[in-house]
Amino acid sequence: MQKNKILILGSLGLDSIQTPFGKRKNILGGSATHAAISASYFTTPIIISVVGEDFPEEHIRLFKKNKIDIKNLQRKKGKTFAWEARYGHNPNEREVLATYENVLKDYLPSLLPEHQKIKYVFLANNSPASQIILLDQLKSAEFIIWDTMSFWIDKYADQILKILPRIDIALFNDSEAMHFSKEINLVKAGRKILSHGVRKGVVIKKGEHGSFLFTHSFTMHLPAYPIEEVKDPTGAGDSFAGGFIGFLAKTGKVNDKSLKKAMAYGTIMASLTVEEFGADRFKKLEKKDIRKRFLELKEIIGF
């Protein structure tokens, strides 16, 4: 059986991160990066993005090693998207120190004909304008998941409201869900976002406190896989999304049962990312490590 590929629109960036475990400057980051590397353990991801002249070749080699399709990765004159963040002892709280859009500013994706027919799509963190342009080019999409950040909610909440009825699953972290819905209770926030027309469900991630899935027919709550040392929480949300859609695209079935299992795979991929800085954990990750953690999580929630 041929696995479904996944189209991923998002940022490829150079991140500078400070956590209680250390500091890293200009390491590989970006929403599409984390999502694609995570999804690559399930099926073939296709990255739709842009980088500048300063984007190191070694990162391109990592994408190729993970069999990520980068045919539609543009290289433009100028600097790559860059982002700086600091975390304290609570990994759920981060302070964004700077966002430099650089070549990502005004980037509007243009799909190759072969990519217009992809059925599984992840609109990762990127400008809502670019997400709408991509949605307009899709010819056979069957399952679309979507993510955003406060950076975009602040400026473009009206465009986000237009996107929600065109997607199947919306992903938020707790603070973004509260920010967007103007609700302080996450159950109310999830249901309110669902009521804006999202076709299947809303996922709200709470870092080390687990995640919710609110659908039109059921609610699910999963704990996080317990990790002793969260070295760098960056990319947890994107890796969650990569595992979530990766599992669904691989099996080719989206129903209540598979959505619940996808939540577990998302949880596992997020738990792996945070164990090292940037995407470093994936440099030595094997499929059997994912399976092992999946079974452990099942054991943890069983009673």
Ligand code: AMP
């Ligand atoms: P996460 O920790 O999963 O929320 O995602 C963090 C990643 O998103 C980092 O690697 C950043 O490079 C990237 N990122 C941060 N801000 C933005 C933004 N405004 N647009 C697109 N990507 C971003």
